Amino acid sequence: MTREEMIAQLGPLGPLAGIWEGGKGGDVAPSDDRGIERNAYRERLVLEPIGLVENHEQKLHGLRYATTAWRLGEADPFHEEVGYWLWDAAAGQIMRCFMVPRGVVVMAGGTVEPGARHFRLAAEVGSATFGICSNPFLDREFRTERYELAVTLNTDDSLTYEEHTWLKIKGQEKLLDHSDTNTLRRVG
Template sequence: MEADGVRQLGPLAVLAGVWEGDKGADEAPSDDRGTEQNRFRERVTFAPIGVVRNHEQELYGLRYATVAHRLGEADPFHEEVGYWLWDPGEQQVLRCFIVPRGVAVLAGGTVEPTATAFTLVAEGGSETYGICSNRFL
């Protein structure tokens, strides 16, 4: 995508590209329902998708995918796929993603176009920015 297309992403423009690291620290339930801690490596890819039109609403977005592996292991222990979206008309950033354990999230928040940091929210049961999960979770 051309530089103008990336600029239209507002505060999300700096995310475009591929990001990798191996300094992750995960704390999660162990098999015996205690707690285990693991180091991990992660790769996140953000690819611009251009404009998404929804009648008068115009969103500019990034398709993204996250894959995380425990250090020394070939199979991933966590994955996400989804979109980060910028709504310049409403000054809203949206993050919508799914996790292959039966979880779907739509988080959002009001963000200035030149912001370098921001907070998004999602709440279980919300009809707008919410979290939906399978019965087990």
């Protein structure tokens, strides 16, 4: 399959294929004293079509992705993810399974129409399908309870995302809304 043919099979995920960058990221994260800190960041996101994936009767079309984020003015990244976006046309489902190198894996899913320009995915700890696993330290001290992502494909070849990673910090009653938002422009 050519790259164009692979993109045509990706349904609502087709427009994601490419390289994206944005410098107006906004992050709210746990601070050193387990309060909150705010970080401005830049980000580079690469999504490459991988074609058809078959699980017996289930046919998925996917993109391999990697994103890297840097605090503004810093040379070393402070966040990254690698994973896959998947489209299941028969079920009308999109999925994103990815890893954060802190030792967290997320399998998030949502339902969407083929031509949608806006989609939402979610995952919840303890779910056998759209779930989350944290390493033993994080499970004890900063457990990711829920993950929510909304992506909008804008009309000017940019995309905007807003994500909420709900953290249960040991000893704190309320969940911390570790949130991230950015607008990325296609650069390739």
